Amino acid sequence: SIMPTLLSGIANGARRGILFKNGAQLEQIGRVRAIAFDKTGTLTTGHLQVVNVLASQPDSPQLLQVAAALESLSEHPIGEAIVQAARQHNIAWTTASNGKAQAGQGITADLEDQSAVVGKADFVRTQVKTISTHWLEQSQQWESEGKTVVWVAQAGELLGLIAVADMVRPAAAQAIARLKQLGVEQVVMLTGDNPRTANSIAEQVGVNQVYAELLPEDKVEVIRKLQQQYQTVAMVGDGINDAPALAQATVGIAMGAAGSDVALETADIVLMGDRLERLEHAIRLGRRAQSIVK
Numbered sequence: 318s319i320m321p322t323l324l325s326g327i328a329n330g331a332r333r334g335i336l337f338k339n340g341a342q343l344e345q346i347g348r349v350r351a352i353a354f355d356k357t358g359t360l361t362t363g364h365l366q367v368v369n370v371l372a373s374q375p376d377s378p379q380l381l382q383v384a385a386a387l388e389s390l391s392e393h394p395i396g397e398a399i400v401q402a403a404r405q406h407n408i409a410w411t412t413a414s415n416g417k418a419q420a421g422q423g424i425t426a427d428l429e430d431q432s433a434v435v436g437k438a439d440f441v442r443t444q445v446k447t448i449s450t451h452w453l454e455q456s457q458q459w460e461s462e463g464k465t466v467v468w469v470a471q472a473g474e475l476l477g478l479i480a481v482a483d484m485v486r487p488a489a490a491q492a493i494a495r496l497k498q499l500g501v502e503q504v505v506m507l508t509g510d511n512p513r514t515a516n517s518i519a520e521q522v523g524v525n526q527v528y529a530e531l532l533p534e535d536k537v538e539v540i541r542k543l544q545q546q547y548q549t550v551a552m553v554g555d556g557i558n559d560a561p562a563l564a565q566a567t568v569g570i571a572m573g574a575a576g577s578d579v580a581l582e583t584a585d586i587v588l589m590g591d592r593l594e595r596l597e598h599a600i601r602l603g604r605r606a607q608s609i610v611k
């Protein structure tokens with residue numbers, strides 16, 4: 318009968334750190350023809366670190382002060398990295414007020430009666446009078462190295478740039494190579510980050526196609542398009558901003574350790590310990606379940 322077969326597949330998965338929430342998803346994952354991966358926290362560890370700083374006034378702590386004041390209002394991994402760097406440099410900051418986090422953009426707030434902003438270039442640029450090409454060139458250079466660049470401004474003046482870097486998960490490249498060997502036709506990356514940074518990471522892990530600067534609803538749209546072409550599409554993600562795409566995907570897969578509560582609740586499958594290399598096994602189990610059930 319069907320039940321014992323699916324149950325044994327589910328039990329087998331659980332022993333290998335793959336939690337299937339129901340039997341239907343076990344069969345579906347065997348049919349997957351395209352897989353979309355979120356970048357930060359999924360293909361990378363998501364433990365960002367500040368790696369470069371370029372300040373308009375190199376001898377002043379103001380850049381990190383303002384950045385930390387605003388980022389301490391954020392739960393984004395970029396914010397955590399910047400706050401940690403400021404602490405490590407024993408930099409104190411005053412509390413910002415009226416903080417507003419804009420998903421996929423950055424943060425605005427008032428700091429000592431002046432408006433301040435941190436975030437991606439396009440977001441910060443709207444509040445800055447002039448930007449020299451020197452800044453843009455440095456930013457592009459860091460991005461091509463796979464780093465994410467945070468722009469910081471206060472009272473209409475650019476204070477500087479902070480580059481944060483993330484580590485590609487050691488298992489990511491091998492995991493993707495195996496998926497392709499299993500016949501998965503398309504492997505893409507979805508990210509809110511900029512295309513230069515995203516392409517650098519994509520090259521390191523063997524992703525075929527990159528969709529960058531996406532808002533959460535844009536990720537859903539890409540999944541829909543993939544479904545039109547490939548029918549059965551899996552999405553692997555960790556963040557709150559991935560939840561709508563995880564729900565849209567034929568099979569939503571959440572990172573068990575890095576995953577936010579919303580991602581874990583929304584997904585059909587949870588990868589315990591964030592072990593991307595287990596995806597191969599999940600597909601094998603799914604294919605086996607299909608062949609037995611038929």
Ligand code: ADP
Binds near residue numbers: 467509
């Ligand atoms: P991802 O899809 O890679 O998890 P997000 O959608 O969370 O990325 O964010 C997209 C981009 O928005 C980031 O790469 C960054 O440039 C900017 N951003 C978002 N939140 C912040 C923040 N708290 N501080 C600075 N920049 C931010």
Ligand code: MG
Binds near residue numbers: 356359554559
């Ligand atoms: Mg993420």
